[in-house]
Amino acid sequence: MSSSKLPSTSFENRAKSSATRNPISLRLYKVLGTSYNEPAIREALETLSELYGAPKTNKGKAVDHEEDETGTLDAIEAKVSGSGRLISSGSGTAARARKGLRRDAELKLTQGSQQFLRAFQEVDKMFCKSILMGCASLLDQAGGLRSARHTVSEQQATVNNFLARFTLAQEEAESLQSRDSIIDAQFLRAMHNAEQIIADARLLMTGEDGPTKAGVDIITTASQQIEQGYDKLTRWCSLEFRQFVKDALLEVTPIMREAIKWLRKKPELLSEALSSLSQTRQSTLMNAFMDALTRGGPGGLPRPIEIHAHDPLRYVGDMLAWVHQCIAGEREFLEGLFGLKGDRRMVGSVRKFDDSEEEGWIRELMDKAFEKLRYPLKTRVRQTVRSQESCIASYKVANLLSFYNLTMRRTIGDNAALSDTLNEITDEAYQIFYDTVEAQARSLARTLLPDDQNAQPPVALLDHTQVLREMILVYKSSLMGGESEDELRKGFQSILDLMVDAAVNMCLSVSDARQTQRPGWDNDLFVLNCLTHLLNVIRSFPFAEYKAKELQTDIDARAELLITDHLNNILRDTSLAECVNVCASNTAEPISRIGAMQSQPLSLALRAFAVWLSTPDVVHPSRLVPLLDRRLAENVHHAALHSLVDVYERICAEVRRPENKYEAANTILGAQRPFGNLSALKQILGVEVTSASRQP
Known part of the structure; x- marks a missing residue:
């Protein structure tokens, strides 16, 4: 049995394996195994049924729409039983449908598309007409919107420019309002901008309509900001000024200089800041x-x-x-x-x-x-x-x-x-x-007389003039340069007058005292020496020129007196003094009979004169030796000699006059030098007599 069953089983197995490889078998298995209860499949079959349904006449029967091309399709009514099997009502239509399903579907799709096209053409006509109407309206509206946008843009730009001109930037406003004590270029720029805003806003409010609310608000805001800036500047300057406690710190920065320039617009704030500076610098x-x-x-x-x-x-x-x-x-x-x-x-x-x-x-x-x-x-x-x-x-x-x-x-x-x-x-x-x-x-005025009592300036005067000389040098060294002559003179005038006048008064008082104690003492030489010494001290300084002129005038006046006195001394030494007096007398009697002009006294006088001409006093008079100014001594002596020549000339003239009744006049004059010869006398004396002879 077993052997008889084995071949049969093997055959079945081979049949199954071959069936699985057969496409038809596979399709049959797939169709038989398909369930038609799915909603999608049922919907597809219903669509297919509508496609191949029987055409309807005007009485309600089915009519074929494409009879020339596809022929009449059999109506297929697909009914699905409870078991799910497909029941066909016409095998011919189904067969045709299986063969031309794709073509029929495409044809149906084409017909539907044509219907859509015709409908869309109508719609397109209506839509285009509507579009044209709508586009015209839209274009008009778009133009209006563009114009409105341009207007709005211009207004926005105007507003931005207005705000930029009449308001501070955020960082500028913060720099003015912040509580920190930093002053920099940005702060100063913000102050300038705020001030400019106020000026522009005031200009804006000068229209015909008068002040505007916007202008008032702008000025109020900018004024508040700039006031805050001024307060900040004041605090900063006060703090900076308190740092100037040393000379090395006295350096002015450009920022500080600009800050002071701003505060000068607010004198009360500047005064407050500078008070800190003054207190700091004072201490x-x-x-x-x-x-x-x-x-x-x-x-x-x-x-x-x-x-x-x-x-x-x-x-x-x-x-x-x-x-x-x-x-x-x-x-x-x-x-x-x-x-x-x-x-x-x-x-x-x-x-x-x-x-x-x-x-x-x-x-x-x-x-x-x-x-x-x-x-x-x-x-x-x-x-x-x-x-x-x-x-x-x-x-x-x-x-x-x-x-x-x-x-x-x-x-x-x-x-x-x-x-x-x-x-x-x-x-x-x-x-x-x-x-x-x-x-x-006063101490100088109480100067005691020296023991020697010579004609030289006393030691007290020398000390006094030494002090004066030092004062002059001190004053000269203190001059700034560029002073006028009047300023130079006034600067030392009171001191010079006081010192020189005190010295002159001392000299005069000493001279008077000596004259009382010693009648034979030469008072004139002493005073001239003192005045000359004073003159020599001050004469080289231009600002003392006025005082030097005063002293020189006094010296010249005293020199004239000394000339007369010196001539009188010479006339006494030469025994000609009495002769001169007789010649000067106004008498009607001949002078040959009067006193010293008689022949014998006159001869003795001329002999004494001849003897004097042989002495050294003719060249160097001993009396004038004490004079400090040698030129002055020479001038005085030469002036006296000039006068002496005039005196001798007059005596000779009087002797030669017939009305004076001299016997042997030439013998009297020629017995002694210069023998009545004026030229010889001039050579002896070493003088030249001018036409304007000096009279004693």
Whole structure:
């Protein structure tokens, strides 16, 4: 059995394996195994049924729409039973459908597409018409929108320009309103823009309609912003000014200079800021002055000023030089702060002050800066001046004060408070000096007579003129240069008058005293020597020329008296004095019978004259030897000799006149030299007599 079953089983297995490889079998298995209860399959079959359904006539029967091309399709009614099997109602139609399903489907699709095309053509016509109408409206609307957009753009640009011109940028507004203390170029630019906005807004409000709300709002906002900026500037300047506690820090930055320029528009704010500066500089200069007096510079160099308190000239000079240096530095700093350019004047030259607002601020700040220095400077200078006993030392200190007073006043002006202090201590120093000079003059007037009592100037006068010479040299060294002759004269006139007049009075008083004690003493020579000595001291200085002329006039007048006196002495020495008197008398009697002009006395007188012509007094008169001025002595002697020639000539003329009744007149005159010859007398005396002969 087993053997009979094996071949059968093997056959079945082979049949199954071959069936699985047969496509028809596979399709049959697939169709038989397909379920038609799926909604998609049922929908497909219903569509297929509609495609191949029987055509309907006008009475309701099915009609073939494409009878010429495809023929009549059998109606297929596909009914699906509960078991799911397909039931065909017409095998012919189904067969045709299986063959031309694709073609029929495409044909049906084409017919549907044509219907859609015809419908769409109608729709297209209607749509195009509607589109044309709509597009025209849209184009009109688009044109209006473009015009409106252009208008809006212009309005927006106008608004942006308006806002840009009449409002600050965000960063600029923040720089003005922020509470920090930073002042930079952006802040100053914001201040300028805010000010410009206010100016433009005011111009905007000058229309016919009057102020506008927008203009008022703009000005209000910008004003608030700029006021905040001014407050910030004031705080910043006050803080910066408090840093100026050393001379090394006195540097003005461009930002600070610009800040001061802005604050000058608000004088009350500028005054508030500058008050901090003045207080700082006042304390700083006071402390620096006290340090310079007692501690000196860094590391002890320069040395403290009070170390030289024993030397009044250096002590006062160092203090005044320190103050002058500070004045120059402070002035330069303030000029830079207010943006003033220096006038490049020479040191000590007169500064040209104007009436500008900046100059007013500078003067006020200078006064306040040196306010505290005035008292310690005045106290120390006054103590130094009052402690001097020598008039030279007093004058040197007073002259030094006058020099610095003039120099500083040329820098700070005559109306400065420090100038008042310098004027006060200078006047006091000169008053003390004049008191010293007057005391010396009184002491000079009480000069005791020397024992030798010669005609030379006394030692007291020499000492006095030495002091005068030193004073002149001090005054000359203190000149600034460029002074007029009148200024030079007035600068030393009071001192010169006091010193010279005191010396002249002393000489006259001594001369009178000597004349009383010693009648034979030569009073004229003593006075001339004293006056000549005084003249020699002052004559080389132009500012003393007026006083030298006064002395020269006095000397010339006394020289004329000395000439007459010297001639009289010569006439007495030559025994011609009586002869001259007789010749000068107005008498009707012949002079040959009168006194010394009688023949015998006249002969004796002419003999004595001849003897005198042989003495050295003809060339070097012993009386004039004590005169200090040798030229003056020569002039006096030569003038007396000229007069002597005139006297001899007159005597000879009187002797030769017949009405005088001299017997042997030529014998009387020719018995002694010069034998009545004027030419011989001139040669002996060494003079030339002019036509205008001098009369005794």
